Amino acid sequence: MNENERSTDASARVKLDSTLVGSRESVSPNQLPESETCLHVQDLSLYYGDKIALKDISMRIPRKRVTALIGPSGCGKSTLIRCFNRMNDLIDSVNIEGRIELNGLEIHDKEVDVSQLRRRVGMVFQRPNPFPKTIYENVAYGLRLSEKLPKSELDDRVEWGLKSAALWDEVQDRLNDSALGLSGGQQQRLVIARAVAVKPSVLLLDEPASALDPISTLKIEELIAQLKADYTIVIVTHNMQQAARVSDYTGFLYLGEMIEFDSTVTIFTNPTEQKTEDYITGRYG
Amino acid sequence: METSEKLPQDFGAFHRQQLGIGLWFKSGDPWIWLTATAVGACIVAVLGLLGLIAVKGLSHFWPSDVVTINYANDFGEFRIAGEIVQRESIGRNQYLEAGSNSTAIETDQVERWMIKSGNRRINAPDFRWVYKHEIVQQLKATDMLVFERSEWGNAYGTLVGIKEHGQSIEPDNPWIELQKRIDRVTDLRDEARRIQKGAINRINYKLEKLRLEKRKRELKGELDFTDIEIERDRLNAEYLVEEQRLRDIITQLERDEIEIRIADGRISTIALRNIIRAWLPNEMSFWQKLGHYFSSIWIFLSQESREANTEGGVFPALFGTVLMVLLMSVLVTPFGVIAALYLREYAKQGPFVQLIRIAVNNLAGVPSIVYGVFGLGFFIYLVGGSLDDLFFQAAQPAPTFGTPGLMWASLTLALLTVPVVIVSTEEGLTRIPSELREGSLALGATKAETMFKIILPMASPSILTGVILAIARAAGEVAPLMLVGVVKLAPTLPIDGNFPFLHLDRKFMHLGFHIYDLGFQSPNVDAARPLVFATAFLLVLIIVALNLTAITLRNRLEARYREALL
Structure with a gap:
């Protein structure tokens, strides 16, 4: 990532570095074979009471890639990403139609244990939300829920989680301090460590950097680039530069509809739909 | 500067247009004075009250x-x-x-x-x-x-003069001799008390248990009570030994007498055992x-009180008050917290839940004597009576739990204070950011796990606030207690050395009722008056101490969770 790209004016069209584009995927995700699909969304519609929030969304989210969801505020990005770990179950008035398959298994199936599903599909929220516990206990929280690990293994997993989130060097000497004493960026990486520690296969990031300063944002983005080797990552962002920087595939949502879903390169350089073009070039949003 | 010539005119708009009292009212100063006076009056009233009872007591x-x-x-x-x-x-x-x-x-x-x-x-x-x-x-x-x-x-x-066995003795220093002999009777009295409250009390308790055991077996139709009779004879023999020891001590206590000359010149003899x-x-x-x-x-x-409570100490009342309040807290906390959790976390929010919430808030305003009547009718006669029928048949017709006692008093006060705990726990639950719940759920925790590991610890300061308010209300409450367990004089403390140590069925003494008894039921008003103040002061101190303990605990917890609640 070069300096040029990061300092792009929001209103100006995002120009992708041609060398960078060349190194990324350019295959349309909807032509992916089943074996490379991690999440397969089919005709997903979501209603809040009578109001429709997501309309007939179909997409294949590829395994071990970063998929970004962009779109103006209120377009349904967060609602969609919260479908993938069934966080919308918590809202009484929500009705969902259609299918979401995780590695070929329908997640709304009656047999599915929601807790197990959420262990497979980790999530990081917009505002850093560490628990009011020690740094160690935050990372160990998910582990204690699912696995009965002996103390030494638990220590190893906590260390591993913190290292995965590039936080270990900063906190190794104060694991027993309160997590609330960390800076916002550190807190967000702690939350990522917490999610990674339970070894999920998918990581959902719901605007993970929007509450952070530029330096912390950069660190989170670097972290995403590292994590995609092992995890399927879905990131919601309304920062187009960020989507362009970190993602392999991008979906553009508008008023609850998936307008276009393609490789990031295609979306940002050669979108099919006029709406996408307009949004990318900053005509609305 | 084009506008410079307009300046004097513009400045006029900022000058005070009116003077005197109208302006003073408009300025808001009277309002400051009024509010400050109200606070001042409250402080004077509270300090005056505390000062009065402290000085007089x-x-x-x-x-x-x-x-x-x-x-x-x-x-x-x-x-x-x-x-x-x-x-x-x-x-x-x-x-x-x-x-x-x-x-x-x-x-x-x-x-x-x-x-x-x-x-x-x-x-x-x-x-x-x-x-x-x-x-x-x-x-x-x-x-x-x-x-x-x-x-x-x-x-x-x-x-x-000092007399031993009715014979005058002539000590070098009568004052020192008197102190020595008073120390002696004090020791003997303590010894006698130990026997009465210790061994004799224990034997009586066991004999009563045996009687109930025998009665229970009679009700079952058994005819052979040899083992019980052997045990009873053994206890009776033990009793005779203790009784003889007690008699010996009493005889020793009778040894000394003193003669004093009172102001009008008469000589009066006082048995030293009474001093x-x-x-x-x-x-x-x-x-x-x-x-x-x-x-x-x-x-x-x-010490225990003497002379219809007008002399001696208030220990049993102090003990009863603190024990009752602690039991009440132990009962009300889980009850209130669980109710609040259901209302806030599980129940579907709607008009019905809102109605329940309003009803709970209003419960706090019901006069306490109504709770007393309810406690008597429901807890004592219905629940207690049924318990007696089911488990304590042997003791009937004497009631065991079907009579006012410590447990019913604590339960009644728990009922009286449960709205306070529910309301403040609910407030605490609403303050917890939803991000934290979601964070926990997203890691695969179930709702119950989230509740126990995240929500309850974070709500604990609010729960404790509720308990503080409950304690403040319950410790000063007297009216309902008169119906459900408090007595003027309890022969034994609710805790003693006999298994099961805590006797929830016993009646107990209470500082609040003690004040009422001293002030209005006492045969000797003048003697009791200073004790009314002293007891009232003690009660205030107890409430303050109980509250301070809870407040300290709450502040510690609050410090731990403050940042997460912001």
């Missing part, structure tokens, strides 16, 4: 000087000795209406002193008013002794008095 324990007063009036000449407990002026009319001679005094106001002359049963009454103008002579005799007696209050007089303490107030230095003062306070706190 605490001064009671100070060993005042004993004055000997000669006074004369139409009925003759009198000589009394005692402590001056009150001085006041009454109007001439009141003085005349009391049947006094109008020629004796010409001023509008008549000063009179209340003298605590003690010596009840020797020289009644033990409190009397003396008009200042009738006093002929007033002096402080250095050999004037005060005796705290186990019966009939204080005695005032000078020591004439708890003796002191020479007019000879004591300030530091000796201070020592005496603190030992009096300690006696007040640590």
Whole structure:
């Protein structure tokens, strides 16, 4: 990532570095074979009471890639990403139609244990939300829920989680301090460590950097680039530069509809739909 | 500057247009004064109340000087000795209406002193008013002794002689000899008390258990009680041994007597076993008095009451109050927290839940005596009566739980305070950011796991706030307790050495009721009055102490979670 790209004016069209584009995927995700699909969304519609929030969304989210969801505020990005770990179950008035398959298994199936599903599909929220516990206990929280690990293994997993989130060097000497004493960026990486520690296969990031300063944002983005080797990552962002920087595939949502879903390169350089073009070039949003 | 010529005109708009009282009102100053005065009045009222009960209550324990007063009036000449407990002026009319001679005094106001002359049963009454103008002579005799007696209050007089087995003895220093002998009877009395409260109490408790056991087996139709009878005979034999020990001690207690000369010159004999303490107030230095003062306070706190509660200490009431409040807290906390959790976390929010919430809030406003009546009708007669029928048949017709007792009192007060705990727990639950719940759920925690690991710990400061309010309300409550378990005098504490140690079925004493009893049910109003203040002050201190403990705990927890709640 070069300096040029990061300092792009929001209103100006995002120009992708041609060398960078060349190194990324350019295959349309909807032509992916089943074996490379991690999440397969089919005709997903979501209603809040009578109001429709997501309309007939179909997409294949590829395994071990970063998929970004962009779109103006209120377009349904967060609602969609919260479908993938069934966080919308918590809202009484929500009705969902259609299918979401995780590695070929329908997640709304009656047999599915929601807790197990959420262990497979980790999530990081917009505002850093560490628990009011020690740094160690935050990372160990998910582990204690699912696995009965002996103390030494638990220590190893906590260390591993913190290292995965590039936080270990900063906190190794104060694991027993309160997590609330960390800076916002550190807190967000702690939350990522917490999610990674339970070894999920998918990581959902719901605007993970929007509450952070530029330096912390950069660190989170670097972290995403590292994590995609092992995890399927879905990131919601309304920062187009960020989507362009970190993602392999991008979906553009508008008023609850998936307008276009393609490789990031295609979306940002050669979108099919006029709406996408307009949004990318900053005509609305 | 084009506008410079307009400036003077513009400035005029900022000048004060009106003057005087109208402006003063407009400025808002009166409002500041009004609000500040209201706060000031509250502070004065609270401090005044606390000051009054503290001064009146605490001064009671100070060993005042004993004055000997000669006074004369139409009925003759009198000589009394005692402590001056009150001085006041009454109007001439009141003085005349009391049947006094109008020629004796010409001023509008008549000063009179209340003298605590003690010596009840020797020289009644033990409190009397003396008009200042009738006093002929007033002096402080250095050999004037005060005796705290186990019966009939204080005695005032000078020591004439000490008798052992009815024979006078002539010690070199009667005062030291007296102290030595008082120490001896104190030890013997303690020993006798230990036997009564310890061994004899234990044996009686076991005998009662045996009786119930036998009755239970009779009800089952059994006919052979040999084992019970053997055990009973063994206990009875043990009892006889203890009783003999007690008799021996009582005989030893009877050994000494003293003779004192009271103010009017008569000689009176007091059995030494009745004397708890003796002191020479007019000879004591300030530091000796201070020592005496603190030992009096300690006696007040640590001993049982005597003389229909007008003498001695308040320990059983203190103990009962604290125990009842603690039990109440233990009962109300889980109950209130669970109810609040359901209302806030599980119940579907809607008009019905809102209705329940309003009903719960209003419950806090129901007069406490209504809870007392409910406790009596529901807990004691219905629940307690059913418990007796089911589990305590052997004791019937005497009720075990179907009668007022500690458990029912705690439960009734728990019911009285549960709305407070529910409301403040709910407030705490709403304050927890939803991000934290979601964070926990997103890691695969179930709702219950999230509740126990994240939500409840974070709500704990609010829960404790609720408990603090509950304690403040419950500790001062008297009316419902009179119906569900408090008595004037409880023979035993609710906790003792007999299994199961905590006796929830027992009646207990309570400081609040103690105040009522001392103030309004006492046979000796003058003797009881200072104790009313002292007990009230103690009750306030207890409530403050219980609250401070809970507040400290809450503040610690709050410090831990503060940042997460922002």
